[in-house]
Amino acid sequence: MRHTISVLVENKFGVLARIAGLFSARGFNIDSLAVGETEDPTVSRMTIISKGDDKTLEQIKKQLNKLIDVIKVVDFKEGEFVDRELMLIKVAVNAENQKNVLEAVESVGGRVVSALPGSVSAEVAGDSNKINGLIELLKPFSIVEVVRTGRIALGTGEKGMKADGKPEVNE
Amino acid sequence: MNGARILIECLKKENVEVIFGYPGGQVLPIFDQLYDAPIRFILTRHEQGAAHAADGYARATGKVGVCLATSGPGATNLVTGIATAYMDSIPMVAITGQVKSFLIGNDAFQEADITGITRPITKHNYLVEDIKDLARVIKEAFHVASTGRPGPVLVDIPSDIQMQETEFAYPEKVQMRGYNPTYNGHPGQIKRAAKAISESKRPILYVGGGAIACDASDEVYSLATKNDIPVTMTLLGLGAFPMTHKLALGMLGMHGTAYANHAIMDSDLIIAVGARFDDRVTGKLDAFAPHASVIHIDIDPASVSKTVDVDIPIVGDAAIVLKQLNKMVKKPDTKDWLKTIDGWKKTYPMKYKIDEKLRPQYVVEQIYEATKGNAIICTEVGQNQMWAAQYFKFIKPRTIISSGGLGTMGYGFPAAIGAKLGRPKMPVFDVAGDGSIQMNIQELATAVIEKTPVKIIILNNSCLGMVRQWQELFYKKRYSYTKLCADTPDFVKLAESYGAVGMRITKKKDVRKAIDKALKINNTVVIDFRVEQEENVFPMVPAGEAINKMISGGLA
Ligand SMILES: Cc1ncc(C[n+]2csc(CCOP(=O)(O)OP(=O)(O)O)c2C)c(N)n1
Numbered sequence: 001m002r003h004t005i006s007v008l009v010e011n012k013f014g015v016l017a018r019i020a021g022l023f024s025a026r027g028f029n030i031d032s033l034a035v036g037e038t039e040d041p042t043v044s045r046m047t048i049i050s051k052g053d054d055k056t057l058e059q060i061k062k063q064l065n066k067l068i069d070v071i072k073v074v075d076f077k078e079g080e081f082v083d084r085e086l087m088l089i090k091v092a093v094n095a096e097n098q099k100n101v102l103e104a105v106e107s108v109g110g111r112v113v114s115a116l117p118g119s120v121s122a123e124v125a126g127d128s129n130k131i132n133g134l135i136e137l138l139k140p141f142s143i144v145e146v147v148r149t150g151r152i153a154l155g156t157g158e159k160g161m162k163a164d165g166k167p168e169v170n171e
Numbered sequence: 172m173n174g175a176r177i178l179i180e181c182l183k184k185e186n187v188e189v190i191f192g193y194p195g196g197q198v199l200p201i202f203d204q205l206y207d208a209p210i211r212f213i214l215t216r217h218e219q220g221a222a223h224a225a226d227g228y229a230r231a232t233g234k235v236g237v238c239l240a241t242s243g244p245g246a247t248n249l250v251t252g253i254a255t256a257y258m259d260s261i262p263m264v265a266i267t268g269q270v271k272s273f274l275i276g277n278d279a280f281q282e283a284d285i286t287g288i289t290r291p292i293t294k295h296n297y298l299v300e301d302i303k304d305l306a307r308v309i310k311e312a313f314h315v316a317s318t319g320r321p322g323p324v325l326v327d328i329p330s331d332i333q334m335q336e337t338e339f340a341y342p343e344k345v346q347m348r349g350y351n352p353t354y355n356g357h358p359g360q361i362k363r364a365a366k367a368i369s370e371s372k373r374p375i376l377y378v379g380g381g382a383i384a385c386d387a388s389d390e391v392y393s394l395a396t397k398n399d400i401p402v403t404m405t406l407l408g409l410g411a412f413p414m415t416h417k418l419a420l421g422m423l424g425m426h427g428t429a430y431a432n433h434a435i436m437d438s439d440l441i442i443a444v445g446a447r448f449d450d451r452v453t454g455k456l457d458a459f460a461p462h463a464s465v466i467h468i469d470i471d472p473a474s475v476s477k478t479v480d481v482d483i484p485i486v487g488d489a490a491i492v493l494k495q496l497n498k499m500v501k502k503p504d505t506k507d508w509l510k511t512i513d514g515w516k517k518t519y520p521m522k523y524k525i526d527e528k529l530r531p532q533y534v535v536e537q538i539y540e541a542t543k544g545n546a547i548i549c550t551e552v553g554q555n556q557m558w559a560a561q562y563f564k565f566i567k568p569r570t571i572i573s574s575g576g577l578g579t580m581g582y583g584f585p586a587a588i589g590a591k592l593g594r595p596k597m598p599v600f601d602v603a604g605d606g607s608i609q610m611n612i613q614e615l616a617t618a619v620i621e622k623t624p625v626k627i628i629i630l631n632n633s634c635l636g637m638v639r640q641w642q643e644l645f646y647k648k649r650y651s652y653t654k655l656c657a658d659t660p661d662f663v664k665l666a667e668s669y670g671a672v673g674m675r676i677t678k679k680k681d682v683r684k685a686i687d688k689a690l691k692i693n694n695t696v697v698i699d700f701r702v703e704q705e706e707n708v709f710p711m712v713p714a715g716e717a718i719n720k721m722i723s724g725g726l727a
Contacts, residue, residue, distance in 0.1 A: 010349060014298075018290055025291045055476070062473035068295045068315060071349045165348035169472045170357040171484040 008072040011044040034150035043163045083153040086125045092142040104137040174333040175200035181309035191221035195241020197268030200333035216613035220585040222252020227586025232593035235262045243281030254292040258576025262321035271331040294322030302335040319352030320471040356487035365499035371440035373508045380407030381445015388568045390493035399505045403431040406575045414564035424452040426557040429519035436719040443467045448479040458717035531630040531702040535562040541686045546598040549587040551607030552580045553637035557708040559602040581610025591623040605631040615669035618695040627697045632704045633657040666697035675699045
């Protein structure tokens with residue numbers, strides 16, 4: 001099962017290495033990882049997409065929580081969050097097919113950020129379906145490079161993820 | 172005050188009475204402060220020795236052990252010691268010097284990224300980047316090392332920061348939003364556990380190092396004796412319940428007693444206290460304790476249901492949880508169960524061949540007889556470690572000091588020096604193999620000069636016995652590079668060259684006399700016991716087997 005985990009961490013150097021190291025040392029997979037500062041500059045938020053059975057995921061969450069620089073961990077439940085990713089893509093074009101490429105980008109709601117005689121660069125933001133859809137559409141042309149941010153996720157509903165500290169675990 | 176002085180002031184505030192370490196270029200300012208500081212400094216002869224000694228001190232006393240080394244090679248020499256402490260959850264603060272802040276990242280002389288290197292083997296670590304953070308970092312380091320599930324914390328201090336000046340103010344308390352260990356178990360879960368125990372027919376207590384760390388042995392004793400529940404212990408749990416008690420089953424697992432392994436496999440309720448169901452204990456996981464429900468009391472939520480699935484998890488401090496549990500449990504009827512276990516005890520007693528030959532198990536038994544269990548037994552790793560665990564009757568907590576999780580050869584002797592410093596009135600032994608003892612033999616200088624008289628019992632089989640045993644049993648007796656030489660080194664002369672006392676014993680009848688004599692000598696003593704080379708550790712569960720599928724070497 002694929003899981004989308006949000007982690008609030010201290011915005012300090014070395015924290016990313018701790019988290020990445022934990023995943024590799026314990027043999028957990030990372031499918032996607034995105035990090036950025038939050039509204040509070042002392043706190044960063046990571047979105048990690050990982051695969052594993054329930055037992056593995058439980059262990060991942062517990063091990064993340066054990067890290068002292070980790071403030072909070074949430075494993076999003078299906079249907080209770082949205083996730084987005086941003087892709088930049090560059091396609092080689094010629095006079096004949098440039099129009100087709102521009103159309104393809106527009107058809108998925110992407111935006112062209114640079115259109116030169118030999119190449120078109122575009123951005124598209126959205127869920128993976130949308131992003132993978134555009135890649136599929138552009139495959140028949142000549143894709144020069146693709147860069148993706150990795151997914152970020154946000155829980156829907158009124159509650160938010162706050163850096164108010166770790167609660168006691170009570171099992 | 173400069174950074175180095177601030178460090179010393181912080182250590183004083185933490186009531187540090189002894190530091191183990193070794194000097195070098197990037198810790199000169201700290202050593203300059205140590206010169207007239209009211210803290211004892213033990214100069215080991217290798218940084219690994221310093222780390223293990225700090226660890227042994229911590230295990231013997233329950234306090235935080237402190238070690239100190241310079242940057243680069245000094246720091247990397249601590250690594251094995253830190254990993255050893257990490258695997259066994261030992262509270263330790265390791266302080267390292269680092270190259271000057273502005274040189275970090277330049278491959279400067281004696282630069283090593285020690286926070287990077289130790290990230291996976293510390294509970295937490297710090298690189299101090301600003302003199303203003305130093306006091307807070309030290310406060311946090313001691314707090315993190317000693318609370319929750321304890322563990323080593325490393326603090327790396329660049330030498331320029333040691334020399335910078337700032338005002339010293341030790342924080343009153345720590346504020347760490349990412350760290351909040353759980354001490355009180357969930358009352359509902361404790362109630363469920365009490366009910367499960369009261370209704371069980373074949374309960375067993377499975378007690379690990381966490382019970383020692385939490386000082387929970389009195390509560391373990393009450394739970395066991397008031398309710399007639401048998402107790403098995405892990406290597407690190409030995410001493411949590413007295414081996415002399417009739418409810419004690421000794422160690423379980425790969426080299427555990429047959430009756431402990433049969434009991435856990437047949438039990439209907441396992442009450443795990445500060446133990447983590449590691450592979451040396453469970454054997455083949457799918458086959459482990461098929462009829463048992465599991466109550467697991469542990470301070471580390473990540474230990475719960477990591478391998479064995481747990482029915483009633485209770486996250487909390489073992490002593491606090493057991494105290495509450497003890498108030499609620501109604502005594503189950505375990506008469507038949509204890510009878511069954513007695514049967515196993517009679518059918519499969521711990522035994523070895525008793526004849527005129529000098530066998531290692533006999534030596535361990537004689538240490539027990541000579542001390543009646545009032546001693547601290549450190550061990551090296553290998554057969555010596557297992558015989559110590561099997562044949563010494565541990566009656567008190569913090570009397571076995573052994574590298575369980577990492578299995579570090581060379582641990583026992585420096586750990587013994589640390590233990591002796593922490594508990595000077597207790598006789599301290601290192602039960603060693605002739606292989607392991609050579610891994611930190613240089614600490615003979617430390618033991619003699621610092622007057623920490625430990626007794627080194629070398630069970631000298633002229634080989635790397637435990638590896639030889641596996642080669643005998645599973646590799647067709649192809650003894651590939653496991654032979655050592657009985658006469659190189661000459662341990663008696665070696666001991667004497669350091670100013671210690673050396674003895675060599677080749678006959679069974681001289682064993683007890685030698686131990687008694689060693690106990691009377693107020694110096695470090697090395698006794699070279701020439702034991703049977705072919706002796707193996709039994710019972711033994713072959714790797715990957717269920718733990719009731721023991722082989723007994725034809726003895727049972
Ligand atoms: C540092 C280290 N290296 C290697 C090993 C692997 N190992 C485990 S037991 C053992 C043999 C130990 O020999 P010795 O100290 O003579 O003890 P004995 O088993 O003979 O009692 C070895 C090499 C280890 N545990 N630690």
